[in-house]
Amino acid sequence: MADIVGVPYIEAGNLVSRAGVQVAVSTPLPSGGGASNPHVLLNDSAHRLHGHPLSAFDRTRTYDTFDGWNEASTPDCYTIEFPEPVSFTCIEMTMGFPFRDGGWWTSLGVETRAGTGDDWIPARDLTITPPYTFEDKRGERRPFETYVLSFASVRARSFRLIGRPGGLAQFTSLARVAAYERDLSRWNPLILREPPVPNIFRLIPPRTVWTLSENLARLTGLTIELPMMEYYLDQQRHQQFWQRTACNYHGEPELWFLYGQAIGWTAWNQLNATPRSVGIEHSAVPNVRTLFHDTLASAHVPIVVDDRVLGVMSTSYVILGDTFDWSWHRDWAHQHNIPWRAYQAAVRRTLHMSRDQMEGAAALLGTIANTIVNLAHHLDRTQDDTDQRAAPPRDRPSSDRSDGTAPGGSYYRRGGRARREPQCPLFLHSFCRTDGPHSQ
Secondary structure (H helix, E strand, O other): OEOOOOOEOOOOOOHHHOOOOEEEEOOOOOOOOOOOOHHHHHOOOHHHOOOOOHHHHOHHHOEEOOOOOOOOOOOEEEEEEEEEEEEEEEEEEEEOOOEOOEEOEOOOEEEEEOOOOOOOEEOOOOEEEOOOOOOOOOOOOOOOOEEEEEEEEEEEEEEEEEEOEEOOOOEEEEEEEEEEOOOOOOOOHHHOOOOOOOHHHHHOOHHHHHHHHHHHHHHHOOOEEOOOHHHHOOHHHHHHHHHOOHHHHHOOOOHHHHHHHHHOHHHHHHHHOOOOOOOHHHHOOOEEEEEOOOOEEEEEEEEEEOOEEEEEEEEOOEEEHHHOOHHHHHHHHHHOOOOHHHHHHHHHHOOEEOHHHHHHHHHHHHHHHHHHHHHHHHHHHHHHHHHHHHOOOOOOOOOOOOOOOOOOOOOOOOOOOOOOOOOOOHHHHHHHOOOOHHHO
């Protein structure tokens, strides 16, 4: 908003980006998949990821306090300490990932400290914009949601976010913490960005992949997913997504889960990562990957637009029945102290297919997914061209202005705060509808 002489309001920069700022977290040695150094929270990019590749949404760019499935005995606490006292009126907090077992707050406050060794004092007149949902459930939370915690101006050497962690595992996940000295009487909260969405989900909405997966499972038993898909599903689909694997967590594991438990989930995730040695020519072609003596197989379908791989769709793991070697498996189970009966039960629970069937699934899914994405991409570019031709030849406010004002001092809306999934292209509405039997 412009002041009385028509000068736009320009805010000062992020105070935590100054040299010498230190970060401490109440869980200094987390065992989750986030970063091990909390200084990752001092970035100034986590809230600007909309339209970026999936790789930019990497979990290692966040910090979470997961330290096992246990009850948190103390609040979670993220402390920022400046080299000298500073004045500030608000904190921007960008959340990390809302996992199915935690990653959010059930209570939250801001406390400040004038100097090292002084008492922590709660911030006065604390307001959270947009309102934070403190219900202890995943709900409709999305990755990298940004909230502004504003309060009466304070001058302090340190501040901390402190509150109770949520979820079954009781932990929080954050991607960014920033501090500003804003004139809150003139700052417009409508300039807050919506939670960012990876570029691939702007072309193929997660609910479309989910619907395709549900129908494929009814036909063949195979399920499919894209990396991070689960975080962008609505609550109902998210619950159904996890119900398909719930047996693994309730004492009836499939073989892939048994392997993950035996070798450790960090090793399993590394084993499942796309090999860096795979060249673009090979990685852009649907393929079948096998693990553990050609036992487990998964079809991998690269999503390619303009010769760029935006992501890789993959199927659930199956057992290749035509290469199964019982003697090898008996030895492997013995080496990893897995009871042979438990191992055999896991083999029985896992879907069996041939390599030829999996190669056929990879080719079919590649045709379907890439046709959808490239058609959506073509329509998106056509619409952009149409909008540009229809636009009047005059200056328009840029969505990248840092002051939150349009020319002349009036506010413009950079992004609404309505929670919504990536929009489904018109030609996919029959895929995305929610009133069919697949969503009951």
